[in-house]
Amino acid sequence: MKTQEMPPGFCLGIALIDNQHARFFELMNRMIEADTRGDNRDLVAQIIAELVAYVADHFHTEEDLMARCGYPDLGEHVLLHIQFAGLVENFHTKYVNEDIGLDDEVLGYLVEWFSNHIRVEDPKYVLLARENGF
Numbered sequence: 001m002k003t004q005e006m007p008p009g010f011c012l013g014i015a016l017i018d019n020q021h022a023r024f025f026e027l028m029n030r031m032i033e034a035d036t037r038g039d040n041r042d043l044v045a046q047i048i049a050e051l052v053a054y055v056a057d058h059f060h061t062e063e064d065l066m067a068r069c070g071y072p073d074l075g076e077h078v079l080l081h082i083q084f085a086g087l088v089e090n091f092h093t094k095y096v097n098e099d100i101g102l103d104d105e106v107l108g109y110l111v112e113w114f115s116n117h118i119r120v121e122d123p124k125y126v127l128l129a130r131e132n133g134f
């Protein structure tokens with residue numbers, strides 16, 4: 001799978017969130033590059049563990065922001081976050097415990113899910129966030 005930067009059109013205009021979103025692509029790229037170089041599995045596993053921590057941290061930031069703004073569809077948004085966090089945790093567990101490589105299909109699905117979430121779901125809280133000074 002090829003590395004990719006976050007497309008410029010993905011920016012929401014909230015620096016805190018945009019920087020975190022860009023970090024997702026940085027982590028995916030580091031993971032793909034480490035795997036392509038044939039570095040040992042420990043390094044790839046460590047980057048996937050960073051991704052797990054990143055996802056928890058980013059979703060916590062967003063949920064806190066939405067809660068502070070009184071965003072009405074917080075519950076629905078949190079369910080989507082839980083779904084993705086579970087996917088990433090499973091991916092980590094599988095990579096560590098089974099002798100599998102990085103699967104393009106799995107990586108592609110994670111990038112697709114996250115990109116779609118940034119383009120479709122996250123923009124829904126932006127107006128309210130701006131009104132609340134974010």
Ligand SMILES: [Fe+2]
Pocket residue numbers: 021058062118122
């Ligand atoms: Fe997000």
Ligand SMILES: [Fe+2]
Pocket residue numbers: 062077081117121122
């Ligand atoms: Fe989100």
